[in-house]
Amino acid sequence: MKYLTALLSSGFFSVLMAFSSPADAATILAKIDLSEQVMRVYVNGFPRHSWPVSTARAGYRTPVGSFKPGRMHERYFSRKYDNAPMPHSVFFYHGYAIHGTTAIKSLGRPASHGCIRLHPDNAKRLFSLISDNGKANTKIVITR
Numbered sequence: 332m333k334y335l336t337a338l339l340s341s342g343f344f345s346v347l348m349a350f351s352s353p354a355d356a357a358t359i360l361a362k363i364d365l366s367e368q369v370m371r372v373y374v375n376g377f378p379r380h381s382w383p384v385s386t387a388r389a390g391y392r393t394p395v396g397s398f399k400p401g402r403m404h405e406r407y408f409s410r411k412y413d414n415a416p417m418p419h420s421v422f423f424y425h426g427y428a429i430h431g432t433t434a435i436k437s438l439g440r441p442a443s444h445g446c447i448r449l450h451p452d453n454a455k456r457l458f459s460l461i462s463d464n465g466k467a468n469t470k471i472v473i474t475r
Contacts, residue, residue, distance in 0.1 A: 356464040383439035385448040398423040419458035
């Protein structure tokens with residue numbers, strides 16, 4: 332016990348913890364351009380990914396603005412649209428989410444009811460980036 336007390340009071344424990352804690356989280360920016368149907372992902376301000384997306388088709392809308400991620404689900408199924416799979420969902424505004432899709436042939440053009448659809452591999456990458464770095468360090472920006 333004396334030995335542990337000596338280590339704690341010496342500051343050795345604090346130094347050890349500083350080196351064993353994870354590095355500072357990165358800032359993540361997911362920018363979606365509705366006119367281009369592209370998502371660009373920036374990590375600490377540097378471009379990391381550029382992916383085709385599908386957003387709202389005629390008669391529907393994808394919200395425009397700046398958002399923070401809300402709830403996230405690795406596996407999710409739409410209650411509103413015939414139990415459609417929405418893997419790696421990142422909800423950002425009410426029922427709107429960024430998520431993977433099985434309709435990969437539609438990527439690059441408007442095709443959704445308002446969500447932002449990605450190739451499932453890219454949805455998983457984005458989901459992991461946000462999970463690893465935190466929702467507080469992530470911003471989603473959607474422009475026309």
